[in-house]
Amino acid sequence: MTVERVPASLGGATSHGYLLELIRSADGLSRQQLLSTTGMSRATLYERLDTLTRRGYIYEAEPLDSTGGRPSRKIRFEDRGRVVLAITLGQTHGTVSIADTTGTQLRSVTRDLDISDPAASVLDPLIQDGRALLARGADETLLGIGVSLPAPVEAVTGFVKHPTTIPGWAPDSVVAAVKAAWDLPLVIENDARAAALGERNSDTETVVYVKVGTGIGCGIVVEGSILRGAHGSAGDIGHIRMTPDGPLCRCGRRGCLAAYSSGRAIQDRLGHLHFSTAGEVGDAAMAGNPEVLNALDSAAEVLGRALAATVTTLNPDRLVLGGRIGSLAMFVDQVAHRVLADVVERIAEGMMVEAGHPEDLAACHGLTTLVMREIFAPRAVDRMFSDVTGLA
Amino acid sequence: MTVERVPASLGGATSHGYLLELIRSADGLSRQQLLSTTGMSRATLYERLDTLTRRGYIYEAEPLDSTGGRPSRKIRFEDRGRVVLAITLGQTHGTVSIADTTGTQLRSVTRDLDISDPAASVLDPLIQDGRALLARGADETLLGIGVSLPAPVEAVTGFVKHPTTIPGWAPDSVVAAVKAAWDLPLVIENDARAAALGERNSDTETVVYVKVGTGIGCGIVVEGSILRGAHGSAGDIGHIRMTPDGPLCRCGRRGCLAAYSSGRAIQDRLGHLHFSTAGEVGDAAMAGNPEVLNALDSAAEVLGRALAATVTTLNPDRLVLGGRIGSLAMFVDQVAHRVLADVVERIAEGMMVEAGHPEDLAACHGLTTLVMREIFAPRAVDRMFSDVTGLA
DNA sequence: CCACTTATGTCTAATGCTTAAACGAAAGTT
DNA sequence: AACTTTCGTTTAAGCATTAGACATAAGTGG
Numbered sequence: 001m002t003v004e005r006v007p008a009s010l011g012g013a014t015s016h017g018y019l020l021e022l023i024r025s026a027d028g029l030s031r032q033q034l035l036s037t038t039g040m041s042r043a044t045l046y047e048r049l050d051t052l053t054r055r056g057y058i059y060e061a062e063p064l065d066s067t068g069g070r071p072s073r074k075i076r077f078e079d080r081g082r083v084v085l086a087i088t089l090g091q092t093h094g095t096v097s098i099a100d101t102t103g104t105q106l107r108s109v110t111r112d113l114d115i116s117d118p119a120a121s122v123l124d125p126l127i128q129d130g131r132a133l134l135a136r137g138a139d140e141t142l143l144g145i146g147v148s149l150p151a152p153v154e155a156v157t158g159f160v161k162h163p164t165t166i167p168g169w170a171p172d173s174v175v176a177a178v179k180a181a182w183d184l185p186l187v188i189e190n191d192a193r194a195a196a197l198g199e200r201n202s203d204t205e206t207v208v209y210v211k212v213g214t215g216i217g218c219g220i221v222v223e224g225s226i227l228r229g230a231h232g233s234a235g236d237i238g239h240i241r242m243t244p245d246g247p248l249c250r251c252g253r254r255g256c257l258a259a260y261s262s263g264r265a266i267q268d269r270l271g272h273l274h275f276s277t278a279g280e281v282g283d284a285a286m287a288g289n290p291e292v293l294n295a296l297d298s299a300a301e302v303l304g305r306a307l308a309a310t311v312t313t314l315n316p317d318r319l320v321l322g323g324r325i326g327s328l329a330m331f332v333d334q335v336a337h338r339v340l341a342d343v344v345e346r347i348a349e350g351m352m353v354e355a356g357h358p359e360d361l362a363a364c365h366g367l368t369t370l371v372m373r374e375i376f377a378p379r380a381v382d383r384m385f386s387d388v389t390g391l392a
Numbered sequence: 393m394t395v396e397r398v399p400a401s402l403g404g405a406t407s408h409g410y411l412l413e414l415i416r417s418a419d420g421l422s423r424q425q426l427l428s429t430t431g432m433s434r435a436t437l438y439e440r441l442d443t444l445t446r447r448g449y450i451y452e453a454e455p456l457d458s459t460g461g462r463p464s465r466k467i468r469f470e471d472r473g474r475v476v477l478a479i480t481l482g483q484t485h486g487t488v489s490i491a492d493t494t495g496t497q498l499r500s501v502t503r504d505l506d507i508s509d510p511a512a513s514v515l516d517p518l519i520q521d522g523r524a525l526l527a528r529g530a531d532e533t534l535l536g537i538g539v540s541l542p543a544p545v546e547a548v549t550g551f552v553k554h555p556t557t558i559p560g561w562a563p564d565s566v567v568a569a570v571k572a573a574w575d576l577p578l579v580i581e582n583d584a585r586a587a588a589l590g591e592r593n594s595d596t597e598t599v600v601y602v603k604v605g606t607g608i609g610c611g612i613v614v615e616g617s618i619l620r621g622a623h624g625s626a627g628d629i630g631h632i633r634m635t636p637d638g639p640l641c642r643c644g645r646r647g648c649l650a651a652y653s654s655g656r657a658i659q660d661r662l663g664h665l666h667f668s669t670a671g672e673v674g675d676a677a678m679a680g681n682p683e684v685l686n687a688l689d690s691a692a693e694v695l696g697r698a699l700a701a702t703v704t705t706l707n708p709d710r711l712v713l714g715g716r717i718g719s720l721a722m723f724v725d726q727v728a729h730r731v732l733a734d735v736v737e738r739i740a741e742g743m744m745v746e747a748g749h750p751e752d753l754a755a756c757h758g759l760t761t762l763v764m765r766e767i768f769a770p771r772a773v774d775r776m777f778s779d780v781t782g783l784a
Numbered sequence: 785c786c787a788c789t790t791a792t793g794t795c796t797a798a799t800g801c802t803t804a805a806a807c808g809a810a811a812g813t814t
Numbered sequence: 815a816a817c818t819t820t821c822g823t824t825t826a827a828g829c830a831t832t833a834g835a836c837a838t839a840a841g842t843g844g
Contacts, residue, residue, distance in 0.1 A: 014831095032791065041832045046793075063840090069790020070840040162738065206622050220705075227614065229707025230598050230743065239736040240701045251736060309632045309701040313612075315621025344631040344643060346554065351622065406802095424820065433803045438822070455811090461819020462811040 014040050016385045017378030019048050020057055023077050024376065030064060030072030049075065051385065077101070083140050084371050085130050085182075086364040088191070089122070089149040091115045091165070091214045092277055095360035096129040098137060103198065103368035105361055109133060115150065115166055119173035127181045144185035144375055145178055146367025148194035150217065155228055158188035165215070187370040191363055192217030192235070192322075193226050198366030199320045199356050200224070206316040209356065210237070210307065212299075212326030214263045214278045220314065238262065240306050260302040263325050266295050278324045285328055293330065300331045304338025311339060315347050322356035329355065406432050408777045409770030411440055412449055415469055416768060422456060422464030441467065443777065469493070475532050476763050477522050477574070478756040480583070481514070481541040483507050483557070483606045484669055487752035488521040490529060495590065495760035497753055501525060507542065507558055511565035519573045536577035536767055537570055538759025540586035542609065547620055550580035556642075557607070579762040583755055584609030584627070584714075585618050590758030591712045591748050592616070598708040601748065602629070602699065604691075604718030606655045606670045612706065630654065632698050652694040655717050658687050670716045677720055685722065692723045696730025703731060707739050714748035721747065 019038065023029060029037070035045055052058045059078050063071040079101040086105075088095045092115070097108035109129045113122050134142060151169075152161040159171035170176075174188050189197075196209030196219025203224045211217040216238035220227040227234045238258035239251055246255030247265065259265050263278025270292060275281050284292040311319060319339065321332050336353035343351075356362050374380070411430065415421060421429070427437055444450045451470050455463040471493040478497075480487045484507070489500035501521045505514050526534060543561075544553040551563035562568075566580050581589075588601030588611025595616045603609040608630035612619040619626045630650035631643055638647030639657065651657050655670025662684060667673050676684040703711060711731065713724050728745035735743075748754050766772070 030791080042793090043795085043833090044831055047830095066841045067790070068842055069788080070792070070838095072791055206626075218705075222614070222619065227706070229739075230709040231707060231739070231741075233739045234598075234707040235705060236707065236736070236739060237701075237705055239739075240704045241697075241734040253736070305633075306701065309629075309698065310705050312632045313610075313627060313629055313702050313705055314619070315623060315626040315628065317622040342633040344628070344645070347621075347623070347625045347628060347631075349623075422820080423822095434821095435804090435823085436802055439802095458812045459819070460813055461817080462809095462821070464820055 014038055014044070014048075015378065015382050016048055016052060017381035019045075020052060020077070020376065020381050021378045023058055023075055028061060028074035028076050030074060032072055034075065055384075057381075081140050082143050083134075083137065084143050084368045085134070085145045086367040087123075087126055087130065087145070087147045087178075088194075088360045088363045088367075089113075089115065089126075089147070090191070090359070091150055092279070094122070094126050095364075096126050096133055097360065097364045098133050098140075099364050099368045101143070101368070101372055103365035103372075105364050107133060107136065108360065108364075110360070116168070119166070119169040119177065123174065123177040127177065130181070142182065142184060144187070144371040145182055146187045146189070146194070146364075146371045147174055147178060148189050148191040148363045148367055149174065150191045150215070152232065153188050153190045155232060158186065160188075161232070185371060185375050187367060187374060189226075189367065189370060190217070190219070191359070193219035194366035194370070195219060195322055195356065195359055195362035196221045196320070196366065197226060197369055198362035198364065199318070199322075200366075205318065206314060207318050207320060208307075208310060208314060208316045209320045209322060209362075210303070210326060211323040211359070212261060212263065212278075212303065212321065212331070213323035216258045216262045216303075217323075218310075220316075222314075237306060237310060240309075242302055242306060257302065257306045261299040261306075263323075266292075266299055266325070269295055282324045282328055285325075285330065296325065296328065296331055297334055299325075300334035301338055304335040305342060307335065308339050308342035311343050311351065312347055316351065318352040318354065320354060320356040322359050322362060327355040327358075406430055406436070406440075407770065407774050408440055408444060408449075409773035411437075412444060412469070412768065412773050413770045415450055415467055420453060420466035420468050422466060424464050426467065447776075449773075473532050474535050475526075475529065476535050476760045477526070477537045478759045479515075479518050479522065479537070479539045479570075480586075480752045480755045480759075481505075481507065481518075481539070482583070482751070483542055484671070486514070486518050487756075488518050488525055489752065489756045490525050490532075491756050491760045493535070493760070493764055495757035495764075497756050499525060499528065500752065500756075502752070508560075511558070511561040511569065515566065515569040519569065522573070534574065534576060536579070536763040537574055538579045538581070538586070538756075538763045539566055539570060540581050540583040540755045540759055541566065542583045542605075542607070544624065545580050545582045545585075547624060550578065553624070577763060577767050579759060579766060581618075581759065581762060582609070582611070583751070585611035586758035586762070587611060587714055587748065587751055587754035588613050588712070588758065589618060589761055590754035590756065591710070591714075592758075597710065598706060599710050599712060600699075600702060600706060600708045601712045601714060601754075602695070602718060603715040603751070604653060604655065604670075604695065604713065604723070605715035608650045608654045608695075609715075610702075612708075614706075629698060629702060632701075634694055634698060649694065649698045653691040653698075655715075658684075658691055658717070661687055674716045674720055677717075677722065688717070688720065688723055689726055691717075692726035693730055696727040697734060699727065700731050700734035703735050703743065704739055708743065710744040710746065712746060712748040714751050714754060719747040719750075 056078055058075055061074040061076040063073050082101050083098045086097045093110055093112050095108050095110040097105045099105050151165050154161050158175050160169050178186055192211045199209055200207045200221045207221045209219045218235040218237045220235045240257045241255045242257050243255040247259040249256035249259035266281055267275045285296050332355045340348050448470055453466040453468040455465045474493050475490050478489045485502055485504050487500050487502045489497045491497050543557050546553050550567050552561050570578055584603040591601055592599045592613045599613045601611045610627040610629045612627045631648045633647045634649050635647040639651040641648035641651035658673055659667045677688050724747045732740050
């Protein structure tokens with residue numbers, strides 16, 4: 001049997017960064033397993049593991065079952081006490097969470113807010129909440145911060161773009177406020193996209209996430225990365241035109257999906273019931289108000305028609321619905337029914353249509369993934385080690 | 393100034409494969425430029441260039457302008473006399489082309505065929521054509537073969553899947569036939585996807601390619617790679633349901649896009665004119681037949697509505713139309729008009745809607761890209777060199 | 785409790801890739 | 815002819831990596 005050895009010089013997984021990546025992806029490998037999978041020599045591997053351990057990247061965990069001799073010990077990624085702070089902004093409330101390195105929420109605080117207020121007055125209280133949450137953890141190390149918000153975000157800079165929901169916010173307002181509080185790796189992402197990434201279960205999975213709250217947002221994840229498109233507007237399905245004429249949308253056009261199926265559109269249609277938020281609409285539906293259920297039904301019907309096209313275009317493994325309205329069971333059922341009826345069997349077959357996790361959890365998960373990726377990307381790690389090795 | 397050096401051990405671009413990649417991407421770099429961009433030592437770089445030259449991967453080309461001293465000489469990827477064979481199968485005819493390594497067609501032969509015939513009787517004559525075309529080239533080296541065909545193709549194996557257009561073909565019929573003729577790297581791809589890749593101009597461009605011929609096909613390219621989706625059905629937009637009820641589609645459902653806008657659908661609607669191929673419909677339109685123009689107009693209108701949704705979902709840089717019907721100027725105009733009217737300005741702005749190159753050229757280009765990628769992928773090249781270096 | 789097995793931990797000399805530096809020749813410019 | 819810049823080759827030194835040996839640790843099975 002020939003074990004495929006890939007020396008470092010051939011771009012193989014032998015540098016500190018790739019070794020860490022390997023350890024991080026496979027939860028717990030023994031030294032023997034590392035030796036055979038990387039093909040490194042004993043001496044080199046041990047040297048690497050030594051440095052990684054001394055610098056706190058990995059640790060030796062519990063022994064594996066013996067196969068007749070001395071049992072091997074698992075080498076694990078050092079995640080003990082490491083946390084990420086996730087700030088999840090919605091239209092009417094924001095959640096600050098502390099998560100472990102896998103993105104699981106450990107504890108959180110939610111507070112009301114009005115996203116149309118100035119950036120500072122929205123963010124400052126949340127940053128205070130974050131400080132308080134961090135203070136409650138003993139022996140925790142904060143690795144980085146992720147922020148999601150209901151507006152377009154520029155991928156590289158983290159700047160807020162075309163902020164129609166938050167017109168008063170300067171592009172760099174979020175970066176500036178958070179960087180002032182914590183000088184750590186920071187990731188900013190649109191809410192639906194963060195949630196989409198959070199709902200993804202495996203690296204190969206294609207996921208379409210649709211958030212129906214006050215507005216309609218959407219995130220698409222293909223092979224582990226978020227689809228952005230030419231100007232970063234990919235997934236902006238709220239303004240798909242469903243009918244040549246139709247209800248007036250906030251964007252000034254007629255017949256947009258958002259004018260049919262968004263929380264705001266439903267509120268408008270049920271104007272005499274005086275709902276003030278998408279959440280209230282959802283509550284009324286849960287309470288069984290037939291008029292509301294009816295409105296949601298037709299909203300879901302239209303959304304389902306639109307998503308049938310999206311699904312046909314992208315052939316995802318899963319279609320996940322989120323948001324105060326999107327995650328209502330009856331809404332999901334109706335959308336699923338429409339989508340599965342409209343999409344050819346070849347594509348629909350095996351596809352899951354389901355309600356996502358609560359949005360703050362999904363976004364927290366996605367944001368953590370982004371933060372961890374940034375910090376522990378093999379090249380980033382190698383750069384850390386090259387400083388000491390003395391490479392210019 | 394600190395030049396960023398990335399030693400091979402850190403996965404930097406210093407192995408034979410990555411060096412070749414660098415030379416291949418930047419057309420013509422001097423040794424000096426290579427020294428400074430890779431950060432390698434003179435001795436190592438020269439050794440690498442030496443091996444690459446001796447093995448015929450690169451060559452020394454014309455000198456650059458002098459800057460006061462001895463002029464530097466360009467190092468180029470060895471593409472002289474290297475060709476790729478592309479076989480492009482349509483419903484009614486097939487083209488065999490010889491292309492240079494950039495995918496530019498050098499010479500070609502087109503012959504009629506019926507794709508519903510058995511695989512062997514379709515492929516064998518084309519393979520003969522290929523042999524003849526190759527014989528006409530002096531001092532040419534065939535690097536590999538690409539085949540595109542109007543049916544779903546499994547990505548890794550190149551097997552034909554769910555062949556509704558070609559029900560009699562065994563999954564491995566194409567692989568088997570071509571491998572028997574030439575034992576060289578072989579790539580098989582769906583026609584619209586190959587063309588989509590061929591229409592792409594840069595690595596960052598997001599392109600949606602739609603082929604309207606007898607049927608409707610679509611290929612989506614994001615960051616240089618073809619979007620495939622969960623079961624490889626991404627882009628199968630022909631069966632987006634446009635209306636709850638509507639004309640009967642071949643798939644057995646009603647209101648599919650293909651039942652409105654495909655060549656076959658148009659033929660059916662113009663049944664009394666007795667067209668037998670999509671090409672004839674196109675010819676009649678070119679001749680100005682008002683009835684045909686009218687039918688095409690409404691077909692384009694429906695397609696435009698569907699594509700507005702696709703474009704909104706993906707936010708592409710370009711929407712390219714191909715196929716015997718799709719590339720008609722009046723058809724493109726009508727689709728563009730509808731799409732640009734239906735898509736929010738934020739997304740439509742800057743997006744090009746245009747007719748693609750003739751399909752055999754686009755597919756030839758795309759197929760060549762795939763073949764070249766397979767052969768000259770850094771890791772593949774490194775593997776070639778590791779054999780000799782003696783690495784196990 | 786003892787033999788056996790398998791993993792861990794450390795060290796050695798040898799190997800081989802990569803580097804820095806120097807030098808001479810080549811091929812332009814002014 | 816003097817100057818400049820690139821090309822091409824060689825040297826010794828440096829460093830990372832390797833194979834292999836050897837000792838130790840920690841289980842299993844009789």
